[in-house]
Amino acid sequence: xxxxxxxxxxxxxxxxxxxxxxxxxxxxxxxxxxxxxxxxxxxxxxxxxxxxxxxxxxxxxxxxxxxxxxxxxxxxxxxxxxxxxxxxxxxxxxxxxxxxxxxxxxxxxxxxxxxxxxxxxxxxxxxxxxxxxxxxxxxxxxxxxxxxxxxxxxxxxxxxxxxxxx
Numbered sequence: 493x494x495x496x497x498x499x500x501x502x503x504x505x506x507x508x509x510x511x512x513x514x515x516x517x518x519x520x521x522x523x524x525x526x527x528x529x530x531x532x533x534x535x536x537x538x539x540x541x542x543x544x545x546x547x548x549x550x551x552x553x554x555x556x557x558x559x560x561x562x563x564x565x566x567x568x569x570x571x572x573x574x575x576x577x578x579x580x581x582x583x584x585x586x587x588x589x590x591x592x593x594x595x596x597x598x599x600x601x602x603x604x605x606x607x608x609x610x611x612x613x614x615x616x617x618x619x620x621x622x623x624x625x626x627x628x629x630x631x632x633x634x635x636x637x638x639x640x641x642x643x644x645x646x647x648x649x650x651x652x653x654x655x656x657x658x
Contacts, residue, residue: 536559537559537560537595538557538558538559539557539558539559539560539593539594539595539596539597539598540556540557540597540598541553541555541556541557541558541564541593541597541598541600542597542598542599542600543599543600543601544599544600544601544602546601546602546603546604547604548570548571548574548604548605548606549568549569549570549571549574549576549602549604550568550569551566551567551568551569551600551602552566552567552569553565553566553567553600554567558593559593560593560594560595561592561593562592562593563590563591563592563593564590564591564592564593565589565590566579566589566590566591566600566602567589568589568602568604570604570607571604572630573606573607573629573630573631574604574605574606574607574630575604575605575606575607576602576603576604577603577604577605578602578603579600579601579602579603580600580601581598581599581600582596582598582599606629606630607629607630608627608628608629609627609628609629609630610626610627611623611625611626611627611628611634612626618640618641618643618644619638619639619640619641619644619646620638620639621636621637621638621639621649622636622637623635623636624636624637636649
């Protein structure tokens with residue numbers, strides 16, 4: 493396991509070891525002496541937060557290294573027409589966008605898939621229309637066919653509330 497050790501004591505304390513140092517001095521006219529001192533230092537152990545290469549979107553984390561117990565935020569941004577399919581951390585499926593760091597290096601993998609959209613039609617007055625598909629992927633062509641009743645004329649379609657002319 494790869495880790496980085498730092499003497500910064502603000503967070504991620506994993507141990508409080510006793511460190512002993514030996515110093516000695518000697519000269520030609522005196523016998524060497526040994527002096528021992530003991531002190532306590534806090535140690536931080538950082539683990540790597542790796543991102544696996546992905547396509548059809550981007551993945552970011554708020555930290556590239558973290559100590560056990562620290563929260564890591566994952567931000568996923570699918571490309572247009574895609575959605576997040578699965579997030580794994582060291583091969584284990586994860587749901588959410590914040591996790592607590594474990595005591596080892598990790599690799600986050602995000603898989604994006606094409607988003608399938610549902611197409612619904614509402615009722616109309618003065619005629620009818622048909623749609624060629626009830627589901628579609630971004631960029632697919634959907635054909636709408638309208639038929640006006642006697643005394644009516646086609647005006648426009650509304651897609652997500654926005655008028656579209658034929």
